[in-house]
Amino acid sequence: MSQLDAKIPQGPLESKWSKYKANQKLVNPANKRRLDVIVVGTGLAGSSAAASLAEMGFHVYNFCIQDSPRRAHSIAAQGGINAAKNYQNDGDSVYRLFYDTIKGGDYRAREANVYRLAEVSNSIIDQCVAQGVPFAREYGGTLANRSFGGAQVSRTFYSRGITGQQLLLGAYSALSRQVGLGKVELFTRHEMVELVMIDGRARGIIVRDLVSGKLKRFSAHAVVIASGGYGNTFFLSSNAMECNGSAAWQCYKKGAYFGNPCMAQIHPTCIPQHGDQQSKLTLMSESLRNDGRIWVPKKIEDAEAIRAGKLRPTQIKEEDRDYYLERRYPAFGNLVPRDVASRAAKERCDAGYGVGTGQAVYLDFAEPIQRLGKDVVTERYGNLFQMYEKITADNPYETPMMIFPAIHYTMGGLWVDYELMTTIPGLFAIGEANFSDHGANRLGASALMQGLADGYFILPYTIQNYLSDQIQVPRFSTDLPEFAAAEKEVMDKINKLMNIKGKQTVDEIHKKLGQIMWEYVGMGRDEAGLKKAIELLADIKKEFWTDVRIPGQAIDLNIELEKALRLADFIEIGELMAHDALDRAESCGGHFRLEHQTPEGEALRHDDLFAYVSCWAYQGENKAPVMYKEPLDYEFIERTQRNYKS
Amino acid sequence: MDKNINIKVRVWRQRSAKDKGRFVTYDLANISQGSSFLEMLDILNNQLIHEGEEPIVFDHDCREGICGMCSLYIDGHPHGPDNLITTCQLHMRKFNDGDTITIEPWRSAGFPVIRDLMVDRTSFDKIQQAGGFVSVNTGSAIDGNAIPISHDTAELAIDAASCIGCGACVAACKNGSAMLFVSAKVSQFALLPQGRTEAARRVKRMVAKMDELGFGNCTNTRACEVECPKGVSISNIARMNREFIKAKNKD
Numbered sequence: 053m054s055q056l057d058a059k060i061p062q063g064p065l066e067s068k069w070s071k072y073k074a075n076q077k078l079v080n081p082a083n084k085r086r087l088d089v090i091v092v093g094t095g096l097a098g099s100s101a102a103a104s105l106a107e108m109g110f111h112v113y114n115f116c117i118q119d120s121p122r123r124a125h126s127i128a129a130q131g132g133i134n135a136a137k138n139y140q141n142d143g144d145s146v147y148r149l150f151y152d153t154i155k156g157g158d159y160r161a162r163e164a165n166v167y168r169l170a171e172v173s174n175s176i177i178d179q180c181v182a183q184g185v186p187f188a189r190e191y192g193g194t195l196a197n198r199s200f201g202g203a204q205v206s207r208t209f210y211s212r213g214i215t216g217q218q219l220l221l222g223a224y225s226a227l228s229r230q231v232g233l234g235k236v237e238l239f240t241r242h243e244m245v246e247l248v249m250i251d252g253r254a255r256g257i258i259v260r261d262l263v264s265g266k267l268k269r270f271s272a273h274a275v276v277i278a279s280g281g282y283g284n285t286f287f288l289s290s291n292a293m294e295c296n297g298s299a300a301w302q303c304y305k306k307g308a309y310f311g312n313p314c315m316a317q318i319h320p321t322c323i324p325q326h327g328d329q330q331s332k333l334t335l336m337s338e339s340l341r342n343d344g345r346i347w348v349p350k351k352i353e354d355a356e357a358i359r360a361g362k363l364r365p366t367q368i369k370e371e372d373r374d375y376y377l378e379r380r381y382p383a384f385g386n387l388v389p390r391d392v393a394s395r396a397a398k399e400r401c402d403a404g405y406g407v408g409t410g411q412a413v414y415l416d417f418a419e420p421i422q423r424l425g426k427d428v429v430t431e432r433y434g435n436l437f438q439m440y441e442k443i444t445a446d447n448p449y450e451t452p453m454m455i456f457p458a459i460h461y462t463m464g465g466l467w468v469d470y471e472l473m474t475t476i477p478g479l480f481a482i483g484e485a486n487f488s489d490h491g492a493n494r495l496g497a498s499a500l501m502q503g504l505a506d507g508y509f510i511l512p513y514t515i516q517n518y519l520s521d522q523i524q525v526p527r528f529s530t531d532l533p534e535f536a537a538a539e540k541e542v543m544d545k546i547n548k549l550m551n552i553k554g555k556q557t558v559d560e561i562h563k564k565l566g567q568i569m570w571e572y573v574g575m576g577r578d579e580a581g582l583k584k585a586i587e588l589l590a591d592i593k594k595e596f597w598t599d600v601r602i603p604g605q606a607i608d609l610n611i612e613l614e615k616a617l618r619l620a621d622f623i624e625i626g627e628l629m630a631h632d633a634l635d636r637a638e639s640c641g642g643h644f645r646l647e648h649q650t651p652e653g654e655a656l657r658h659d660d661l662f663a664y665v666s667c668w669a670y671q672g673e674n675k676a677p678v679m680y681k682e683p684l685d686y687e688f689i690e691r692t693q694r695n696y697k698s
Numbered sequence: 699m700d701k702n703i704n705i706k707v708r709v710w711r712q713r714s715a716k717d718k719g720r721f722v723t724y725d726l727a728n729i730s731q732g733s734s735f736l737e738m739l740d741i742l743n744n745q746l747i748h749e750g751e752e753p754i755v756f757d758h759d760c761r762e763g764i765c766g767m768c769s770l771y772i773d774g775h776p777h778g779p780d781n782l783i784t785t786c787q788l789h790m791r792k793f794n795d796g797d798t799i800t801i802e803p804w805r806s807a808g809f810p811v812i813r814d815l816m817v818d819r820t821s822f823d824k825i826q827q828a829g830g831f832v833s834v835n836t837g838s839a840i841d842g843n844a845i846p847i848s849h850d851t852a853e854l855a856i857d858a859a860s861c862i863g864c865g866a867c868v869a870a871c872k873n874g875s876a877m878l879f880v881s882a883k884v885s886q887f888a889l890l891p892q893g894r895t896e897a898a899r900r901v902k903r904m905v906a907k908m909d910e911l912g913f914g915n916c917t918n919t920r921a922c923e924v925e926c927p928k929g930v931s932i933s934n935i936a937r938m939n940r941e942f943i944k945a946k947n948k949d
Contacts, residue, residue: 104836119757120823122863123765139843175837182839184832184892186855193846211856217764218859225831232827240820263812292760326700329733331740334762439763442780442787443734445700508836557747559740603752609813611755612747 056309056667056682059469060164065688066146069168072470073513077520084109087519088272088527090257092244092299094121096216096223096500097483098278100507103226106235108512110519113270114227114236115259117243117294122224125280125292126503129216130337130436132200132208133500135173140197144205146170151689152203153498156389157463157491158640158657159691160312160665162684164470165488172509173501177209179508185222187211199342199387200496208497213337213436219500223507242268244299245617246538247275247306247479254303254479255528258538262614265607267539269530273522274478274515277303278507281462281484283316285622285629286574287566289459290319290335296618297625300466300485308474309667309680311467311487313625314633317494318575318642319460320393323443323453324412333458334443336415336436338496341386341393343420343429344453348405348413350374355405365407365414365452376400384696391493391642391655392696394457398575399653401456408454416452457575461499463490463641464632467667467682471514472506475669478522480515482506487665492641543606549616550606554599558615561596565623568592573630578646582634589627596623628668628677635679638662650693659691700731703795707742709754710802715810715818723798731791735778736761736768738790756815761786763927766862769869770815771802776866776925784864784927804869808876808913819865821911822879829903830883832893851889858885860928867922867930873914878922880908881938882930888941898945905942 061068079087087110091102094116102114116124136149150170154161177195181187187209188196197206211218230236241262248256248271256271282297283289304310321336349355350372357363376396378385388396397413406412421429426449430437437448444454466474466481468488473480483503490498572585596619604610639648639655640662648656664681671677704727712719726745729738736758743753759767768785772778778788793799801815809817847855859882867878884901887893893900916935923932 100836107835118759118765118767119819120766120863122823123759123767125760125765127766128760128762128764137842175839177842178839179834179836181842181845182832182834182892184855184887184890186852186859186886186890187842188856189847189849189852191849193848194843211859214764214856214860217862218856221859225826226834226836228823228827229831229833231823232829238823240823292762292765294759326732327730329730329737329741331734331737332761438782439787442763442783443789445789445791512836557744559744601747603747603750609755611753 056680057469058162058682059471060162061470065163065167068164069171076513076517079516079520079523081109083523085111087111087522088113089274089276089515090270090272091115091276091278092257093124093278093280093485094224094227095124095126095278095280095483096220096503097507098124099220099223099227100504101276101278101482101511102236103223103230104508104512105515106230112230112236113239113272115239115242115244117241117262119240121227121238121240122221124220125295126500127217127220128292129500130213130335131339132198132210132215132497133176133219134200134207134497135177135209135501136170136207137174137177139195140206142205144207148205149173149207153495154491154689155694156493156495158493158655158694159491159659159663159686160315160640160684161489161491163686163688168510169489169502169505172505175509176501176504180219180222183222183226185211185218198339200338203495210339213339213433216500219504223504243614244279245302245542247302248535248538249306249476250528250532250534253477256530256535258535258542263609265605265610267542269535269539271528271530271535273519273525274480276511276515277466277479277481277485278483279485281465282622282625283459283462285565285626286459286569287562288325288330288333288570290322290333293332296621298618298621300481301621301625303466303474303476303479305670306476307670308476308479309467309669310464310628311665311667312464312632313628313668314573314636315463315492315641315643316459316629317390317461317463318394318457320390320397320457321415321455322458323440324408324456334439335458335460336440336453336455338390340415340433340436343424343432344386344415344417345375345419346377346386346393346413346415347373347375348400348407352404355407358407359410374405381696383698388696389493389495394575394642395644397457412454412456414452415455417448418452421449459574461494463487463492463494467665471517472511473514473518478518480511482511492643546606546613546617549600549613549620550602552598552600552602554601556595556599557601558612558619561592561600562619562622565592565619565626569626569629573626573633575642576644576646577633579634579637582630585630586627586634589623589630593623596620631677632666632668635666636662657693700791702728702730703790703793705729705793705796706798708798708800709815711754711814712811714813719811729790731789733790734761734786735772735788735790736786754815755813758786763787764862766864769804769817769864771805771869773800776804776869777927782927782929784862804865806868806874808868808874808911809865822863822865822876824911825876825880825904825907826883828907829900832887833896845891847890855886855889858882858889858930858934861930862928864927866925866927868913870921870925871914872919872921873917875916875922876908876913877916877935877938878926878930878932880904881934884938884941885934888937897941898948901938901941902945
């Protein structure tokens with residue numbers, strides 16, 4: 053398939069979704085019982101989708117790799133979720149949320165999808181409140197809001213710094229209700245390892261039971277991938293250790309296109325790396341930038357003295373501090389979007405003003421503590437302060453936090469149309485696993501919004517349009533040759549890995565992969581570096597397939613084998629990211645092509661050349677992937693250079 | 699300042715729930731005190747793989763103290779020798795050069811061992827599936843602000859809802875009681891107006907499921923509260939008991 057049809061409904065922006073819903077095909081309740089849907093993943097997108105589909109009457113199989121759906125990494129989101137409620141009467145609207153999201157995505161997202169996201173945002177809040185999600189409240193009993201990076205209105209709903217946890221537990225409770233009722237069959241500690249296609253449609257999956265190591269087959273009328281992002285390609289990232297891109301990658305290898313793989317978001321407020329024994333990075337919520345002020349020393353000799361341990365940050369006088377975000381972006385100040393904040397921090401550190409190891413800047417709460425009092429600061433950010441202190445042994449009430457950008461969220465993912473269906477009929481992708489709503493820079497508090505929008509309010513409608521044609525199709529036997537072939541393919545791969553018996557552990561090779569990715573395919577990229585990365589990645593791939601060492605047995609609980617299967621895919625994902633980054637000779641979002649910047653050092657887009665989604669199609673082992681373009685027609689808004697200065 | 703230390707770890711190795719377990723002692727050199735406890739185990743596992751042994755199996759995921767996946771009974775404490783943290787937040791600066799650290803899986807009949815330090819906590823999900831939710835379908839909710847909730851009540855509900863389901867409370871309890879976990883969920887909904895209509899049914903079903911799964915009862919020793927990484931208070935247990943008695947009185 054080379055013709056991409058995004059299936060965007062005709063007509064004005066505001067009525068596309070309601071028009072779609074009014075005209076889509078439905079499945080009647082008696083028929084829903086006869087249709088099975090597989091949902092892979094139990095994060096915000098997966099559990100909300102599984103719960104909603106089961107409520108409607110479909111029979112759902114739901115899988116997660118952890119011991120409980122409640123552990124999905126959505127749980128770690130801290131700051132909040134956006135909605136266009138305008139409860140604060142500060143001029144917010146669906147259009148403004150749409151506009152901010154499009155602009156924050158550097159005009160590399162689809163207008164129709166983003167508008168729909170803004171449109172359903174309000175229902176998400178209502179749904180969560182009804183489920184008993186405890187959002188922060190004003191003294192009058194109404195819902196509280198705070199502001200977040202990239203927005204000039206207060207539209208972010210939150211529960212302290214544990215919003216992701218509360219939203220996920222809300223979706224998990226809805227899912228638990230359906231599991232209890234027998235409408236969802238839940239499989240924990242099961243990992244999808246292959247997609248099964250029958251007559252060109254997605255009809256099932258092969259999963260590996262992580263406790264027994266056995267492969268199992270599941271068939272269904274449709275498959276929904278909600279398995280999150282591939283940020284762990286970088287080894288060090290803010291992702292949970294188990295986050296991986298394998299489920300989506302198997303779909304890509306079976307013919308689903310991969311959209312915008314190079315677009316990975318960099319989060320500006322991460323606790324800096326401390327040493328080479330480190331396994332992952334920890335984020336501090338972006339909400340900290342509401343009150344915290346970011347600075348580095350103005351004088352290079354002060355920065356040097358701090359790095360040498362001769363000066364403490366509290367000894368630097370006010371006039372010797374460079375609040376560089378407030379200086380450069382007076383209108384947004386410390387609340388500029390994530391990519392701008394990240395790049396500015398890297399710029400200061402590269403120029404020699406970094407603190408700590410040199411790869412860190414300060415996030416200072418001295419002024420808000422003085423202005424608001426320690427109690428207010430504790431109520432707003434207490435758990436984050438505690439977390440910071442446990443990790444670094446520094447008390448942020450007394451000395452400024454140190455932060456540095458880190459890989460956080462991947463905006464690329466399986467290409468989907470307006471119905472969230474991939475290029476494989478019957479295969480859907482939702483949440484972080486798809487590419488669709490964030491463009492080149494997901495703003496804060498919008499990932500939670502997308503996960504729940506897809507799972508609660510979009511997929512449950514659009515999937516019916518597909519399933520309505522499937523009501524005559526009886527349930528599939530997993531004894532079909534397609535299942536046997538898919539299972540054999542997986543077993544062959546596992547056996548191959550087990551038989552390498554090399555010298556390096558999976559983690560050792562993964563660290564090397566991460567270094568290449570961060571160095572050449574990270575925040576700053578250029579053509580020469582990307583070409584070099586492609587060569588280095590080919591070497592790593594060879595190294596992995598000839599020298600990895602996996603102890604234990606194939607059909608058994610085997611944590612090293614789990615990691616190896618994922619790493620095999622991360623290496624290939626890294627290659628595709630590098631190819632995509634090389635193609636995209638412009639700077640947009642967190643993706644900064646060093647050759648393309650304005651005289652002031654800001655990102656320089658080339659709308660005339662790159663206003664498209666790059667959609668990569670797999671061509672087979674050791675063959676270069678082919679790219680198709682989905683043009684991004686901006687029908688309703690005008691693209692402008694992003695400006696956070698005035 | 700953080701420095702590098704040498705330690706010994708005594709680790710519980712057990713092939714499966716049916717097999718007999720034993721302690722094995724391993725030496726570790728040059729561990730940065732800035733490393734987390736789980737990073738120390740990563741280093742040990744790397745060492746074991748190079749020596750041709752199988753790595754130690756333990757549960758972990760987010761490594762940010764929120765997913766509730768990590769467990770470990772360390773020197774006699776769930777999540778180790780520090781307050782209000784999960785094992786992934788424990789750092790090696792809590793230990794000294796030359797220390798021997800004892801690491802065991804969660805100890806409770808309700809959490810059978812899967813392998814080594816990994817245990818089965820699906821019983822928590824089963825309790826939640828029995829009634830730990832508000833029965834509301836997607837898509838029909840009224841405006842969020844139509845249900846006003848006082849600031850202080852919302853804060854109390856968040857306190858209860860901040861439970862991460864790690865199971866430290868069960869592991870710490872001499873009765874193997876899951877009441878802190880169950881009461882946290884019951885409290886969250888008992889405090890909020892949503893789902894009030896099914897409050898009686900909820901508490902009865904969750905308590906019945908908890909009993910059925912073999913968890914013990916609370917005898918107010920407060921070990922759970924002390925070891926809870928999120929500081930969930932046993933006042934939630936009192937609230938659950940009140941809810942339970944109220945529900946029973948209606949029968």
